Amino acid sequence: MQNVTLIGIDLGKHSFHLHGQDRSGHAIFRKKFTRTGLMAFLATCPPCSVVMEACAGAHCLARQLTSFGHQAKLVSPQFVRPFVKSNKNDFIDAEAICEAASRPAMRFVTPNTEHQQTLAAMHRVRESLVRDKVKTTNQMHGFLLEFGVSLPKGEAVIKRLSTVLAEQVLPAALVQLLMRLQAHYGYLRQQIVELEQALEAHLAQDEAAQNLLTIPGVGPITASLLHCELGDGKHYASGRDFAAAVGLVPRQYSTGGKATLMGISKRGDKNLRRLLVQCARVFMMTLEKRQGRLAEWVRALLTRRHSNVVACALANKLARIAWSLSYRREAYQVTVG
Template sequence: MQDVTLVGIDLGKHTFHLHGQDGKGKVIFRKKLGRKQLIEFFNTFHSCTVVMEACAGSHHMARKLTTFGHQVKLISPQFVRPFVKSNKNDFVDAEAICEAASRPAMRFVTPKTESQQTLSALHRVRESYVRDRTKTINQMHGFLLEFGVSLPVGKATITRLPAILSEHALPPRLVAIIERLRDHFQCLGEQIGEIDKEMARQLAEDDLGQRLLTIPGVGPITASVLSAEMGDGKQYGCSRDFAASIGLVPRQYSTGGKTNLLGISRRGDKNIRRLLVSCARAYMRHVDKQSGRLAEWVRAMLTRRHSNVVACALANKLARTAWAITARHTVFDPELARSMT
């Protein structure tokens, strides 16, 4: 056991499969442990490198094992999959994790802190509430349209819903259903408002979040998400690596010395990508009133490219700027916006 230098863990809800090997890659042990047994095992085991896939529960386990003196690394599951040999089972997955971690050029994920995970959970709850609110509005529109009542588009119509219902002879049971949906809509709106206030309080106490707010077009929601997901930014070698991780750089299909760039790759966190594109569109909407090198660059791009292309290009630039502000502990400088890398 003392020869073990690397342990791969295939995480599960209740059981965990371990694969331990020495510095030469020779298998030393394979174990199947429960959650409590796993903690007891590593609490008494000598310090080594522990590797897991970055999935549900991995960040908590990484923090726990780090307190025992182990070096914990997380790998994205997509980088482990090519190392799975032949048929798949939990022990083979654990072995594949060790194989992937042994590669010198492997990319690892930085474990999140408790505060980052909590803030990330808050954002996911808010996003779920927003989807439910949109679904509720669409249900009200659809039910009324079946009875010949066409509501104007937008949330503002819901505030005038009682007056609209009184103007039409609708079945009482349908009116009761619509009023129930309206109450649900208002409840969701209140929940979203409370979450927004809580995020605003957390953002006011977050130094990184305040610095990210200096980026043009970036609002509280985007700054809060970037602060929670990006961490200290040290897991990325440069700004392009971060932009590539969220799918804002072109896909490549190059061969024979000929470079062929396609559309954006759309990899990684689609929520961050969506928010950055929304920030870019918000900035472009008022670009005529903006000044500085970034505004000049956007106006020049709009003269020769479609607005959708410019929005993605600007979102790419905003992502790189966010990484630079995070990694270099600075704020947005309009004069450096064009050359930010």
């Protein structure tokens, strides 16, 4: 065990498969542990590099391994797959993780902090509640339409549903069901409001997150998700790397010396990419009130490109600005001229 320099872990819910290598890449051990046995083994193991696939449970485990003195690294699963040999099993997966981590040009994922994971969990719950709210609204509209009642669009009519039902002749069981859906809708709406208030409270406690709020068109929801993804920005080499990680750069398909750039790659967090595009559209909707070089750049681009293309280009620009503000720990300043 003294010669081990690299350990690959194939993560599971209850069982964990380990593959250990020395400095020359020769296999030293293969072991299987439960979660308790894994922590006991790694706590007594000499400090080395421990590599895992980046997944939901990897970030917490990476923080624990760092406290043991190990160098924890996370590899994207798509970069591990080419190194998996035939007759796939858990030990071969762990060996493939070691092989991928041994490549000198391999890119690793920086483990998230507890604060970042908490913000991400809050965002996922909010998105789930928003989907449930939309589904509940659609159900109420659909049930009423089946009985010949067509409601106008918008949330205002849902709030006064009892008044609408009083004007119609409908089965009592259906009315009771619709009132139950309205109560559920009100509960979901209240939960969303409370979650948004909690996100804003988190933002108020962090100066770096407050700097992100100064970006034109960016609100609390986008700023908190940007802060969750970026942190201090140091795990991205540049703003372009961050924009590429979000999927806002052109997808390249070049061969034979001929460069071909296609649509955006749509990699990374699709929710963050969607929010950045929405922020870009908000900026474009209020463009006549905007000043500075960014607004001038958007105006010039709109004269020769479709608004959808400009929205994606501006979202790319906003992602780069967000990285710059997080890395330099400063607020956005409007530049004129």
